[in-house]
Amino acid sequence: MSLPVLDRAAVIAAGGADFLLALADMRDAFALLRAGEAEMPAETSVALGAPEVPGRAYALPASLGGRFQAAGVKWTAHRPALDDGLPMIASSTIVNDRRTGLPLGIAESALLTAIRTAAVSALALEVLMPVPLRSAAVLGAGFHARTHLEMLAALHPGLERVVIWNRTRAKADALAARNWPFPVAVAASPEEAALCDAVLTCTDAREPILDAAALTPGRLLVQVGYHEVTFDAIDKADHVVVDLWGEFRLKSAKSLFQMHRAGRFPQERVAADLGTALAGGFAPRPGSLVYLSSFGLNIFDIALAARVIASAGVAHSAPKTHQDRSDWPWL
Template sequence: MSAGFRYLSQQDVDAAGGNDAQQAWQDVCDVVTLMRQGQAEMPAETHVRLAGDRGKAYALPARVGGRFNAAGVKWTAHRPDADDGLPQAMALTLINRADNGLPLGLVESGSLTAARTAAVTAVALHHAAPRKLKRVLLLGAGVQARAHLQMLSQLFPDLQRVDWWHRNPQKIVLADWSATWPLVQHAELSPLLAQEFDAVITCTSAAQPIVDSAVIKPGRLVVQVGYHEVNFAAIKQADRVVVDLWGDFCATSAKSLFQMYRAGEFNAGQVDADLSNLLIDGWRPAADDCVYFSSFGLNVFDIALASRVLACASDLKLGTLLPLFPEAPFSLES
């Protein structure tokens, strides 16, 4: 049989379960265990600049063993100043088998990135929230915010209510909303922060903080997904600081916590826990703690999700199978 290389469009990814929050949750949990066991690695990113002041394209390589058996690289063009109606971040993930290096496929990864980010937030909501979740505030209306809404509807059906804010509320369009809890939209942010939320999730593209110390309340979890949404004063007032991982990216990342680190106002020793502590060691906050969770976004999760989706697409015969090394007397998927 001739070798094959599978290309998955966004539609193929969706059909292969790329947006399934439960599967993404399990992927993240399994990868964290593999990282603890030394069966995964994640080198630092490398990037080149694009036209404009803030644009860049960056490569994020990783390897993960176990059921994923994948080595790959996620290639993302970050286009914050683009005005063409297309996504500001455009991502593709190339996957090889980790055991023998054979290439398996190329996956459009915009929704996969959102799914794995939302899955990490789900872990934080489940393990790092000081109190049982009843009411959640979500900020933002882009791809990440919508993935978080989908995650909340799938994994947290017992919520009593979710409140949703975006600076341009006219952009919020809900079709066929089917969650078991009400979704309440708001146009003003400041008054919201004083209300009784068990968790606040920030999923905006804000380049400057939109959330100040008013977000810090006893018993609340604050999850920052975007770049620089939470000011330093708020982070300082949090009782606990939790991260998905602390790594060399602290020297370059635009995330609020890492900017704070480079400004000399935070150090790695102040981190109370990371994902492995939550999932493996059983770390939990006190009921009256305010917990700040900084979600960096680990590329090892991207490789795992893309590997799982490629395997499912192969079983379902989805995507476009391209000839690769046609002289090889075997299948790359064998």
């Protein structure tokens, strides 16, 4: 049995970097989850490396019905620090046909993870904005921050202003200097960036970079990274939204779930999950302060990988029509 293996170039060639396709995948995945046609067990992990140089590999399984009919697992290795010049995270997604169990393919999934994360943020901008979206801030200058800027460029090219902040100013300057369809400025502080209508935090911060004083009404804050906001900042939000309130809240390092484990955020305070908002069951009050904790769900990874693997199979016998993203600096 021939099993296709897609590297990053093949993933992009099969539409893996197309945000409109990713948005459709996210919408359908949320709808299938609400309809009980998707399954997402808890992750499991194993140790890598030696005790003095530890690493860990994580398996995130899921299955979806609908147009996907896929079951699979994203396998992500957070490599031990070997100082070998290679990427610290290696990620691939294995997909099987949910109906027959037959393997469909394997896709390199670091880029897919960034695309689906930015697509979830795009859905939040669509259904959770408490004011018209005119400006947006991206905190961070790494992989996820760059992908979020690409998402804004693809879906919101008419923004009046985009602001970037990063702890290392040079990285923010380099990112801002790229050819964007909207004006881009570099903020001197996170507080300055947080004056935008939408604030997308895409850092790996282990300590908060935004406190309650930095957040004012009429903002949407989408937390993508780890522990980027204080508990008081979350308390200040008029609406707290999650992509899902799952068992991962018991272990996740994200700010909201740390707050929950500290006894400061009961489940009853969750205004809605994003799937409910997409289905029209929740809308923020105009002018309110909205906070979304974006965890990232296993079903998203399987949905994107299944669609890309299927598209790659079709592409073998059809002319290429994908959007060329070979100019992406992180390809």
